[in-house]
Structures are given as structure tokens and as C-alpha cells.
Amino acid sequence: MLAIDTEYLQKTLDKLLSIPSPTGYTDSIVRFVTSELKELGLEASLTRRGAICAIRQGSRRKGARAIVTHLDTLGxxxxxxxxxxxLALVPVGHxxxxxxxxxxxxxxxxEGAYRGTILPLKASGHTFNEEVDTAPIGWDYVELRVDALARNFEDFERLGIEVGDIVAIDPQTEFIDNGFIVSRHLDNKAGVAVALTALKAMQEAHQVTPVDIHFLFTIAEEVGVGASSVLTPEVASMISVDNGTSAPGQNSSEFGVTIAMADQTGxxxxxxxxxxxxxxxxxxxxxxxxxxxxxRSDSASAIEAGADVRTALITFGVDASxxxxxxHMHALRSLSELITAYVGSHVEIQRDFEPTTEGIVGFTKQPVDEAEQYLTKDADNDDLGPQA
Structure with a gap:
């Protein structure tokens, strides 16, 4: 496990949050992250639409590991x-x-950018009295007031505002001295900052990894596309870094790493x-x-696209996702530490170096007998099987 530069982590997160990047409007943040990767010593390749892949060379190309986060946000x-x-609105993302x-x-x-405020249809208590409190909730019951001379269709035409224009929501970021961070779009700007911080630690320590590490940054996770087209066949396992849900009935926490055992895709x-x-x-x-x-996360989109990779999801607990x-910064630092430990760890499943292999020799095994038989070793003098 390597030392984590938490000052860099926070500053990078602050920069990321300041760049609007709702799904469909991600060019600026792609440019920023590509530049940041170059500062950290990696050259990035981009898909046509802007998903990023930056490969840090390890001792072996095949059986590579991927760390994936997404740059796009709600909007x-x-x-x-x-x-x-x-302006009437529809959400981008859920x-x-x-x-x-x-x-x-x-x-x-x-024609350029305009500022505005999203308001309920009945926004004035002096006009609507108690109807302000009893109005329904939903996208059909809000509208965007533009901070420009916009009174009718002719004014919209003059301003150049049209149906389909993208709307980015202000993050309203606050970094509290006690380590809490309050902001919109922490999903998944915080995950991006974690990945970049882990890479920085690897570079500064000259860490040697057993396989190549692919740092992936996707641009349409919030609408279900995610890592569907950014993986290469060399990648055997992929870890998504995203938000967990700290809420009643959940086991996530704003502290430490929350490891997802399953999501709605299984x-x-x-x-x-x-x-x-x-x-x-x-x-x-x-x-x-x-x-x-x-x-669902980038992992789900990769599997659904046909990628034969092992997937996992590690998260920072988010309240009110x-x-x-x-x-909290504790979770972000913990995630960065886990990533550096993972990428430097030995590859136990030798079969992962090849896309397919003949026969069952070397295939993984899971415990099937009573737990007592696995307190030490099983009858074949073997443990529970190799780990990824």
C-alpha cells in the first residue's frame, strides 16, 4: 500500500467539480483528464466520442487489470x-x-452559455399562497427561468436557445474542515479524483505491477452506456470506482471502502x-x-456488451446520492489505498492471462462443503482456490 497525497486528491476533486460535464457534454472534462494523465506520465487514447484509456505498463500485457470511473454527471x-x-426540462440520467x-x-x-434557475411552476408564495406547498413533484412541474431577456418564443430565437440544449447543474461544492465534502456530482467526480490520486502514488513510488493497468474514464455511465466500448481483450479484471449509498437499510458508510457484493444486474x-x-x-x-x-455501474455495461472480464465495484459512501x-475524505483516501494495493498484488488465477483455455485444469473453485472444513485446509490439502 502506497502513501496517498490527500492534498492532491482534494484539489483535483475541486477542479473536476468546477467543470460542467452532464452526459452528452463531456468534451471539456475529457480534455482536462487527458491533460492530467499526461502530467502524471501517461499518454491517453480516446474513443471517437471521448472515453479515455491510459495504460500504465506492467511486467506482462495479457491478464491486464482495469480501473474504471466515469466523467459524466446528471443534468x-x-x-x-x-x-x-x-424552459421545460427533461432529466439527463435518473x-x-x-x-x-x-x-x-x-x-x-x-450562441453561448446562459445562466438560470430551476423553479417550481408555482414559485411565489405571495401569489400562490399555500399552493406552493401542495404542488406536485416531478419534471412536469418545474421550469427553468433564464437570466436573460426571455419573454416569448421570439426572444428565445434571438438568444439562440433551442429544444435539446444541454443544461448543467451547479455543484455548490463545500469542503468542510472536518473532512466532509458536500456537493452535487460527487458521483462520480470523486471516483475520478480517487483514480488519478492512486496513479500519482504509483508513479511517485515507481511501483512495478505484475500486469498492465488500464485507467479507463467513460462518458455516458449515467445513461447506461458506461464501459461498453472502451475495454480491450487484454483486460481480465475490471474494478469500477463509484458511489455507494449510505442510507437506511444499506450497509454503506461515508468512511472506509464499501465493497459492492451485487447490484441490480446481479x-x-x-x-x-x-x-x-x-x-x-x-x-x-x-x-x-x-x-x-x-x-448499475460501468461494470454492468461492460458485461452486457460481451466483455469476458471479472468485475467488481468499490465505492465511497454517499449520503443522498x-x-x-x-x-468524507476518509473514504476517498481508503479507496486510493486499496487501488494501489490491488494493482501491485500477485495474479493468482493463471488462467486469466489467456482469454480462453482448454479443460478444467487451473479453474477457480468456491467453497461448497461445511464451513468447518475450511478453517485450515480441505481434504485435497488446497485452500479455497486462487483469487483474482
Whole structure:
């Protein structure tokens, strides 16, 4: 486990949060991360639309490991130009309009950017009295007030605002002295900062890894695309870094690493998760496990696209995810530590060096007998099988 530069982590996160990047409007943040990777010594390759892959060479190319995060955030688009000079909206990504009410935002038009505020349709207590409190919640019940002379369709035409324009929501970031961070879009700007910080630690320590490490940054995770087109065949295992859900009924925490055992697409790889837990124990990294019922990540999109990779999801616990989010620096540092421990660890599953192999020799095994038989060794004088 390597030393983590928490000052760099916080400064990088602050920079990332200051760059608007709702899904569909990610060019600026792709440019920033590509530049940051170059500063850290890696050259990035980009897909046509801007997903990033930066490979740090290890002792072996095949059986590579990937660390994937996503650059895109939640946002909105202009659904309609309204007769009253306001804009109707649809969400980009899945988030509730209750968290949009009162948000400051930027509309990106062909003619330039405009500022505005998302308001409920009945926003004035002096006009609507108690109807302000009884109005329904939903995207059909909010509108965007543009901070420009916008009174009708003709004004919109003059301003260059059109249906389909992207709307970015202000993060309203606060770094609290006690380590808490409050901001929108911590999902997944915090994951990006964690990945870059882990890479910085690896570079400064001249860490030698047993296989190549692919640092991947996707641009459409919030709409379900994620890592569907950025993996190469050399990658045998992929760890997504994203947000966990610290909420009633969940086991996630704003402190330490939360290891996801499953999300709505099913369980993550048994052997890879087991290895991550072992590394936490060996390196005294606080951790907890959780299952997310209404959640998918870059890992799901990669598997659905046909990638034959082991997948896992490690997370920083977020309170009020996809809303007014809060996390703690302890979790971000812990995640960076776990990544550095993982990429430097030995590859136990030798079969992972090849895409396919003949026969069952060397294949992994999971415990099937009573637990007592695995307190030491099983009848074949073997342990529970290799870890990823």
C-alpha cells in the first residue's frame, strides 16, 4: 500500500467539480483528464466520442487489470420553449425533480452559455399562497427561468436557445474542515479524483505491477452506456470506482471502502471481491460490504456488451446520492489505498492471462462443503482456490 497525497486528491476533486460535464457534454472534462494523465506520465487514447484509456505498463500485457470511473454527471435538456419565456426540462440520467427545485444552472446553446434557475411552476408564495406547498413533484412541474431577456418564443430565437440544449447543474461544492465534502456530482467526480490520486502514488513510488493497468474514464455511465466500448481483450479484471449509498437499510458508510457484493444486474465476481476483502484486511483498510438494489455501474455495461472480464465495484459512501450529496475524505483516501494495493498484488488465477483455455485444469473453485472444513485446509490439502 502506497502513501496517498490527500492534498492532491482534494484539489483535483475541486477542479473536476468546477467543470460542467452532464452526459452528452463531456468534451471539456475529457480534455482536462487527458491533460492530467499526461502530467502524471501517461499518454491517453480516446474513443471517437471521448472515453479515455491510459495504460500504465506492467511486467506482462495479457491478464491486464482495469480501473474504471466515469466523467459524466446528471443534468437536464431543454424539452420545450414555453410561452411564458421559461424552459421545460427533461432529466439527463435518473434523478428526482425535487432535487432540481432551486438549483442554479447553465444552459449551453449554439450562441453561448446562459445562466438560470430551476423553479417550481408555482414559485411565489405571495401569489400562490399555500399552493406552493401542495404542488406536485416531478419534471412536469418545474421550469427553468433564464437570466436573460426571455419573454416569448421570439426572444428565445434571438438568444439562440433551442429544444435539446444541454443544461448543467451547479455543484455548490463545500469542503468542510472536518473532512466532509458536500456537493452535487460527487458521483462520480470523486471516483475520478480517487483514480488519478492512486496513479500519482504509483508513479511517485515507481511501483512495478505484475500486469498492465488500464485507467479507463467513460462518458455516458449515467445513461447506461458506461464501459461498453472502451475495454480491450487484454483486460481480465475490471474494478469500477463509484458511489455507494449510505442510507437506511444499506450497509454503506461515508468512511472506509464499501465493497459492492451485487447490484441490480446481479452478483459481482466472487474471486475478485474475495481478493479485495483480503487486501483490506492485510493493509488495515476499513471496509464494509453492501448490496445495491437500484444501481448499475460501468461494470454492468461492460458485461452486457460481451466483455469476458471479472468485475467488481468499490465505492465511497454517499449520503443522498443523486441529490444533495455528502461524502468524507476518509473514504476517498481508503479507496486510493486499496487501488494501489490491488494493482501491485500477485495474479493468482493463471488462467486469466489467456482469454480462453482448454479443460478444467487451473479453474477457480468456491467453497461448497461445511464451513468447518475450511478453517485450515480441505481434504485435497488446497485452500479455497486462487483469487483474482
Amino acid at each position: 437536464a435538456q431543454v424539452k420545450a420553449l414555453k410561452e411564458n419565456g421559461r 434523478w428526482s425533480a425535487r432535487f432540481a427545485e432551486g438549483a442554479r444552472a447553465t444552459i449551453f446553446s449554439e 452478483p459481482f465476481d466472487y474471486h475478485l471481491n474475495r481478493k479485495l476483502v483480503s487486501l483490506c484486511k492485510e493493509n488495515d483498510i476499513r471496509y464494509q460490504k453492501d448490496i445495491f438494489k437500484y444501481y 443523486h441529490g444533495y450529496e455528502r461524502i
